[in-house]
Each structure stands twice: as structure tokens, then as C-alpha cells.
Amino acid sequence: MNQFLDGVHNNDDMSLFTDFYELTMCASYFDNKNFRSATFDLFIRRLPENRSYILFTGLEQVLLYLQTVKFTEQHLEYLKQQGFKLQFLEYLRNFKFTGDVWAVPEGTVAFPNEPLIRVTAPIIEAQIVETFILNTINLQTTMSTKASRVVHAARGKSVIEFGLRREHGVDAGMKVARSSYIAGCRGTSNVLAGMVYGIPVFGTMAHSFIMSYPRELDAFRAFVRSFPDRSTLLIDTYEEFAGLEKAVIVAKELEAEGLRLGGVRLDSGDLVESSKRVREILDDNGLGYMKIFASGDLDEYRIDELLSKGAKIDSFGAGTKMGTSSDRPYIDVIYKLCETMTESNVYSPIMKLSVDKLTLPGRKQVYRYKDVKGKYVRDVIALDSEKLSDAEPLLVKVMSEGKMTYVLPSLSQIRDFASENLSMLPEKYKAFMDAAVYPVELSQKLQELVKSLHKKLLETS
């Protein structure tokens, strides 16, 4: 056991990365010999405050997990100590996921109540995988949704994700880089994400680098000596503009050698006024090619404000607030039973009635209606048995009897698909606050099923 990574050093342990109640419920299904099939929907119950859509990501990790999840002897020993019976442990020893899975592709723009992943499997299998699926979809979809807003606020200027130091641990650091890149960020500061995912990596310099030299000018000269063709100098270590003069000196020294300084970074103070003044001074010195990179508590609200006030910023470094989705660090993603197989082997739709927690019964599909330009008009949630014309079904089959039947798209394909999705969502649905509500309707047949089940449940429960 590798202590440091807390058992997270290989896939195997992911079977125990689950809520205890998943296992007790499954033990009960086992004791009661319930190996019948069931269908669960993953969806969001409602949109978080200020959000008007979600950008779905995380499917790749779900599929890789479903393909490999298993229990090791160490797990079984631990579960034995927790009081699970030997017969159930024997069942777990041979456990593998054998279900069918439908899902919307990563990069899909989606809305509340729309099934995003649909799992049909023997109920024990479908139940055991719940926690991991929710965990990874919640993380990635929360982050890609947030990042898509930040990218939108930047109005075509670059956004670099560099929140690694405040993201929630190792897995979050990796997945935030991935989902932010899908959402349109130009790159990340996370070097490991660069290596593992092939995402472009970016960086500037820290105040400590400047402070480790007796004089700011010495620090700048030392840095550009190592990276003459791509240095961005941090100019606010001592006073707001003291560093700028020195950056200009260094830029001129580089020009004498036929080289060009990349730009300067502003990390504090009034970014509107300082960026305007920095741009002016750079331009006055014939340094129009130098870029201004800004950072410091940036998110969609702040970037929108900066650009609205005329800030002269070419590139934004978005850190903590984007990387933790700080105004809303989660989405209400849930995984709910919508269908069980009865003892007579017939699928029967299921619905939950408890206060404010209604669910939609039966196996479903989502249809998206578009206008002639491809812009999204409205979605309809329908029963899977229906076929709606003039609309595109969003859910595709990704796994059959536990085998992946889906060619995983590359990260850049997912990024392109997300970009197309976001561009087809009309502007009024992309406001940062109080956006219009995108219409999601239920098909006539689904409405009828809801009505009849509601009546039946109140009579018999």
C-alpha cells in the first residue's frame, strides 16, 4: 500500500471509492436474490445559481472505470471485518460491470432533468458504481461549466487555467486542467496535465524570483537569459510601475540581440488603469508586440467588468476562483432509479415522489431542436421508445454488456465539440447572471406516464 497516494495508486482501489451504503444495499439485494436489471439516470436536478446551462464532461473516466472496476483480496478482507457475509464477498470477488450504458458526448451543453448517462445493469452492479460516477462527473462538469463562462467573459482573449495550488488535491488538479481546456482555455500551468493530456502549458514568474535578487533589473536580466524568446516579466513586486521601466530596458537589450520580450504580468492593484498605462508606455517605447498578462482573483464576473471598463489585457490567468468554481463548487448531479425489472421479467418504470425530489420514470432519450442555422431552440425529454422527428437525439450508446462500443474522442475533438455546442447556444442563455431559461419540455407520452404513476403511487405506497 502506497501511503502517500492513499490507495489511489491504481484502478483496483476504485471499487471501494464508494459510499458504504452502496455496499450494504447491494448485500441486501444479494441476500434477497435480486439480480434483476434496473436503469438509473444521471442528471442534474436544477441549475446552480447564475448558471444557465452545464457543459458536460467526465464521461471518459466513467467508461474507463466501468471497464476495470473490481474487488481485490485486500478489499474483501476489509469488507469481511466490516461484517459482510462470505457469500456476498464471494460474489464481489467475481464482480465486473456487465451493463449497457448510453450517454451524451463530452462537450455537450445540457440542462436540468436531461439524462446525461443512462445505466442499465443488474441492480447490484448499477448501484455499486453510483458514487464514483457521480464524483467524477460532478467534478469535471462543475469545472468545465465554470471555465466556459470565464472563457466567454474573455471575449476571445486567451484564458490560461492556473489554479493548481488551490484546486482540491491531485485528481482535481488534473481534471480541472482537462475540463477547463475542453471549455476553451488555451492551456494550463499544470505540467503533469501537460504531459498526461497533451494540454499546452504556460507560466510566467513569481514574486519570489524577483525578491531573490538584490535588484529587480538583475532578476529580469537573469530570467530572460534562460528564456529569451518567451519571457513574461512580473512587474508589480515592489511598486506598481517601478518594474515596468526595467522591463522596457530589458526589452530594448533583447531587441539589440534581435530578440523580443514576450510581455509583462500584472498581479495586483487596479488592473483597468494599470493595464491602460502599461499599454501606453509599451507602445510609446515601440514595444507594441509585448503582451499584457493579468492575474489575481479573476473569474467571469471580474473579467467581464475589466473588459467592459476598457482594460488593455491580452491574456488572463484564471486561478483559484475558476479552479474551485468558488461561487458554486458543485452541481446538483444525481443518479436515480427510473426503471426496474419485475419478478416476471418485465421492465417497469419507477418514479420518486418525496418533497421537491421528483424524478422522471422510464428509459428516456433527449431530443434537441435547432433552427436553420443550427442554433439551439428547445429540448424535449421523451421515452426511449418514442421517435421524434426533426430533432437530434443526444444520448448515444457507449457500452454494451460491459464492453465499450464507443470510440473515445481525442481531447481536441472533445474541445472542438464543446466549442461548437457553446457557439450554437444563443447569447441570451449565456448571460452571467439572470440568463433566459432554455426551454426543456417533456414529450406527451412521458407526461402521461408521470401522471399515471403519480396516481398509482399515492394509492398503493
Place this chain on the structure above:
Amino acid sequence: MNQFLDGVHNNDDMSLFTDFYELTMCASYFDNKNFRSATFDLFIRRLPENRSYILFTGLEQVLLYLQTVKFTEQHLEYLKQQGFKLQFLEYLRNFKFTGDVWAVPEGTVAFPNEPLIRVTAPIIEAQIVETFILNTINLQTTMSTKASRVVHAARGKSVIEFGLRREHGVDAGMKVARSSYIAGCRGTSNVLAGMVYGIPVFGTMAHSFIMSYPRELDAFRAFVRSFPDRSTLLIDTYEEFAGLEKAVIVAKELEAEGLRLGGVRLDSGDLVESSKRVREILDDNGLGYMKIFASGDLDEYRIDELLSKGAKIDSFGAGTKMGTSSDRPYIDVIYKLCETMTESNVYSPIMKLSVDKLTLPGRKQVYRYKDVKGKYVRDVIALDSEKLSDAEPLLVKVMSEGKMTYVLPSLSQIRDFASENLSMLPEKYKAFMDAAVYPVELSQKLQELVKSLHKKLLETS
């Protein structure tokens, strides 16, 4: 490369789990032959809104990381593609951390500007490790601080951490369980955290379990058949109290066999009124031993409100809001240079001046003054060379020349230490909003050093 865990399958990769600029700065130090020592402080700049202290956790993972961090051939190949020079890559091939580290123990209650970890090492080493250290301390300390508030709000009733499905990925799921347990939670729903850390695991049942049976009563009977001695039945699936009558029936059936039903769980509706009514009905049926477990959007504010209104709840399940620290999902933890060795091999204190981002110079120690009962009175940040009497120094040496010189306490020892720390912090500093500000002062000598450096910096920068 294990795709699924994104390179996080062993410690080795943690060297690249860093911001790109750490590596470019280090390459520049290398090119400029700066192998001199420097000291960095990890501390929080200010308290997050509503927080009045932090509960420090995460040191164990920092030390395990520092002991093992290294670069593999795969990393060097990737860095070569990123344009790093061969000589620097050769240096990285032999990289290991050789510094001295001082830190406050995990479970320490601490305040802004107090050094929590102090790293003295050749500047390249001290710089490369920055991002990982910040990442893991931010995650764990954010979460233990949040959880300590939730536990305090519960006034001695149990709190179980069960936010796994909304915590930010695998590492967060593990570390939230760990840091919440340190903060006083009674256990976790995360089975892997149970196995890896030895934390007690708990669970009840989900609505889907009830819904998978034609009748609620059948579901209850099936569940208690598997876990007759420790079942908690979820009673709000169909209507607010419909499930309770059936739970009473099942409890009576168990009593006939000499067994006792554990309790019931409420997950929706008005928890104050429903818990009172449930308690009454249970007591009226001679089921005074059955516990009431409550869940649903619980955090310190809500639990405090529930108990103030007389809710009859024995145990709280705290999920998403605690496990993401949703009202403030990060702390302003930073890692700043405070001392460098000059070219003439003399340590020289360093300070940063930029707007709102002052740092404290020199190698420092924190002293805590206590009253006769051991209650905390005030802290003083002093220079390490000072010795303050009648006060306890908080920082202890944990690593010497890259070797751990500290016996890692067990998780239960850390939990006890945290409990003692929290109990010694006077109540007025523990209010959930607008708490009193705990006094943290600078020693006379440190104040003088700040003043003289400030003057010098303005003259020479």
C-alpha cells in the same frame, strides 16, 4: 501510463504536479548558478469570510512527498520537448529534496500570518516543491476548518462525513474524509478512506433501494434481514410520514426476535417539525432507543439553526456543503520567500512590498500564550533567534537535510490533538459569523526588522 488515474498512480509523477513557472524559474536559477539556500514560509494571508481560525492539516502528505519527490526519464523527456536545456535536465535527473523543514503539528489551531511550514533549502529545491505543498495544505486545511465548525454546531451530537459524491475527485474524497475525521467527525461514508486510514465507516440506505421494491414495507423488511442489528431506515421516499409507520412495524417485528432497529433517516422536508413528530411517535411506541439521523444540505449554519429550534436529531450526515466547503472552497494559503543567502554566504531577510501583499521577513517562530487553564490568550510571531518566555513555541523541526526527524503521529493522535486545540480556543473565537478576532502580535524585534527593511526597499528597488 495508466490513463484512468491520469498519471496519479504513483508518487513519481508528483514532481510534475507543479506549475510550469516553478520549473522555468528553477532553470533560470540553474543557468545563473544560484544554488544558495533560501527560506520560504507557508502561511495564510487572511481568514476567509466567517472563519475565525484555521485547523491546520496536511503535513503528513507534505513530508511523504518531500521524502520521495524525483524526476523520471519520462518527465525529463517531456521537459526536453518543452525546451528545457540538457544541463538542467541532468540536474533534475539527480534531484532530491535536501532541506530543513519546521512546521506546526497537524491539528493545530492557527491564524493569519503565522508560519505553518518553514522550508530552508537550496532555492531550486524550495521552489520546485511549492505547488504540491500549497495544493495539499489548502485542500486539507480548508476541509478540516470547515468540518470543525460543523462539529461545533452539532453540540456533541455525531456528525458523519458523507459528501464523497460531490467532493472534487479521488484525492479530495480521501483527504476530506481524513481531515473531517481529524476535525471531530465520527466517521465517513467513504469505504476506501475506511480501509486506508482506519476511519469508522457508516451508511444508511438510498431512496432507490426503497423504490426497487413494490412496497416500502417489503424494502424495509428486506434490508433489516441483511443488517438486523444496525439498520437505519429512510422514511421519506413517498410521503413525509408514510414510511415511519412501516419502520415502527419492522422495529416491532425485530423486537419479537430480540433485535433492535437502529433508527430512521430524514432527508427532506422541515427537519425541525418532522424530527419532533418522529421522536414522539417512536417514543409513544416504546422505541426510545431508535435514533434519528438527518441529512440534506447540512452545514454549520443549518445545524445550528435546527438545534436552536429544538430539532430532535441524534446524528447528522454532512455531505456536499461540508465536503466542498461550499461557502468558501479555499483558503488564502501562500508560500513566500522570507530569507535568502547572499553571494557572501550570509542569510539576509527578505520582504515583499506590493499592494496588499506584504510579507514578514526572516526566519520566524510562533509563540502561544495561555492562561492558567490552558486557554489560548494571544500569539506572538517572533524571529527564530528570539526566545520568548512563558509561551509555547508552535513550530517544531520535522525534517533535517531531507530526512524526516519527526515521528508521524497516528490519525487518532492527531484527532485528539485537534480536539484539545479546539477546546482551548475560547468560545468567543468560535462564533459562526462575526467572531472576535484572536490577537496575533509581532515581537518588538520583528517589528523593527519590518520597519528597517521597508525603508531600505523603497530606497533601493
